[in-house]
Amino acid sequence: MSKKLVFPDNFLWGTSTSAYQVEGGIDKNDWAEKFPAGKACDQYNRYEIDFDLLEELNQSAHRISIEWSRVETEEGSFNQKEIEHYKNLLKSLKRRKIKTMVTLCHFTSPVWFSSQGGWGNSKSPFYFNRFACLMIKECGDLVDFWITINEPLIHCSKGFLTGNWPPFLKNIFIFKKAVKNQILAHRKVFKNFHKLKKDVRVGIAKNNQFFEPYRKKNVFDKFSCFLSNYFCNVYFLKKINRHLDFIGLNYYFHRRLKFPYEMRNKDDVVSDLGWEIYPKGIYYLLLQLKRYNLPVYITENGLSDKNDELRKDFIKKHLLWIYKAIKKGVDVRGYFHWSLIDNFEWDKGFDPKFGLVEVNYDDFSRKPRPSFYYYSEISKNNYLTDL
Ligand code: BGC
Numbered sequence: 001m002s003k004k005l006v007f008p009d010n011f012l013w014g015t016s017t018s019a020y021q022v023e024g025g026i027d028k029n030d031w032a033e034k035f036p037a038g039k040a041c042d043q044y045n046r047y048e049i050d051f052d053l054l055e056e057l058n059q060s061a062h063r064i065s066i067e068w069s070r071v072e073t074e075e076g077s078f079n080q081k082e083i084e085h086y087k088n089l090l091k092s093l094k095r096r097k098i099k100t101m102v103t104l105c106h107f108t109s110p111v112w113f114s115s116q117g118g119w120g121n122s123k124s125p126f127y128f129n130r131f132a133c134l135m136i137k138e139c140g141d142l143v144d145f146w147i148t149i150n151e152p153l154i155h156c157s158k159g160f161l162t163g164n165w166p167p168f169l170k171n172i173f174i175f176k177k178a179v180k181n182q183i184l185a186h187r188k189v190f191k192n193f194h195k196l197k198k199d200v201r202v203g204i205a206k207n208n209q210f211f212e213p214y215r216k217k218n219v220f221d222k223f224s225c226f227l228s229n230y231f232c233n234v235y236f237l238k239k240i241n242r243h244l245d246f247i248g249l250n251y252y253f254h255r256r257l258k259f260p261y262e263m264r265n266k267d268d269v270v271s272d273l274g275w276e277i278y279p280k281g282i283y284y285l286l287l288q289l290k291r292y293n294l295p296v297y298i299t300e301n302g303l304s305d306k307n308d309e310l311r312k313d314f315i316k317k318h319l320l321w322i323y324k325a326i327k328k329g330v331d332v333r334g335y336f337h338w339s340l341i342d343n344f345e346w347d348k349g350f351d352p353k354f355g356l357v358e359v360n361y362d363d364f365s366r367k368p369r370p371s372f373y374y375y376s377e378i379s380k381n382n383y384l385t386d387l
Pocket of ligand 1 (some may be wrong): 018021150151154207252300338345
């Protein structure tokens with residue numbers, strides 16, 4: 001007999017995207033020179049088509065980001081036409097009765113900002129706050145949830161420590177400064193948003209990873225996990241937990257540590273990118289978030305799976321563990337799958353296919369994958385059938 005796992009009333013069913021990855025036509029940010037996304041999915045011109053898909057997917061929420069470099073192309077000069085574009089897009093979601101979650105910084109910065117040192121510059125919280133406050137004044141009535149910064153530690157470590165992403169630095173001192181500036185920027189925006197608008201909800205999208213000792217009883221393996229967990233999952237949230245209305249959790253990674261290495265089981269199920277699929281990790285991470293006593297939204301969770309062979313099972317198993325965490329008292333209020341459509345996967349380009357919907361990059365047509373219909377049923381029913 002199959003059992004129905006019913007999610008709480010008003011649980012939000014959504015998908016996530018970000019501007020640079022889907023919009024196209026963005027050439028004034030710090031990625032564009034080395035990693036141009038060109039027309040991406042041309043969502044800038046086709047958002048109505050994508051939002052029709054959201055309706056077919058029975059979505060109650062959707063996450064986008066506003067591209068700072070479109071709005072503030074040059075320092076201090078704001079482009080009203082682009083602001084109107086985002087307002088129209090948000091209005092279109094509202095007309096469809098879809099709740100809106102908007103990220104203000106999803107890995108990209110305007111060139112004028114990065115050429116002054118970007119997040120390494122002590123003026124960065126001021127610049128970011130100025131842009132953010134303009135956005136809430138312009139679009140505040142159309143946004144249900146604000147995310148200040150997407151995955152701050154990933155953003156700073158790839159940009160300032162390992163040097164794979166803009167601004168391609170490998171400098172621990174600037175890395176530390178960038179992290180500190182993102183903490184300050186988040187707090188500042190949180191405070192100002194609460195001054196500017198009643199009932200506003202401001203959060204962060206935090207990439208947390210599940211660390212497990214390879215040898216369960218080995219003290220070195222256990223200690224490596226303790227430290228990794230602290231720096232990767234706890235540190236940033238501790239710094240901002242009094243400035244949060246909710247926590248956004250992005251879950252992708254399970255790591256088994258065998259001091260001083262990371263191990264992988266040969267028979268692990270992996271996505272097209274070789275990333276291990278480990279649904280139970282989301283359960284442990286959710287239990288860990290309980291201590292903050294805040295509502296939690298899964299702001300991202302997904303996989304690259306071109307042939308859509310694993311996605312259905314991936315969704316089912318992650319939702320099952322989310323359900324179990326809810327039963328253990330974690331206040332999870334929504335799930336946003338990454339992603340609605342295939343998109344530009346940063347330094348990996350267009351090869352990875354994270355979409356519930358396939359995009360043909362020659363004519364920009366969209367084609368739902370079979371898992372799209374599976375997720376659509378769950379979103380419609382608000383329950384999962386545990387087969
Ligand atoms: C990011 C997304 C990215 C996804 C898959 C997340 O870390 O926020 O922008 O596409 O992971 O790699």
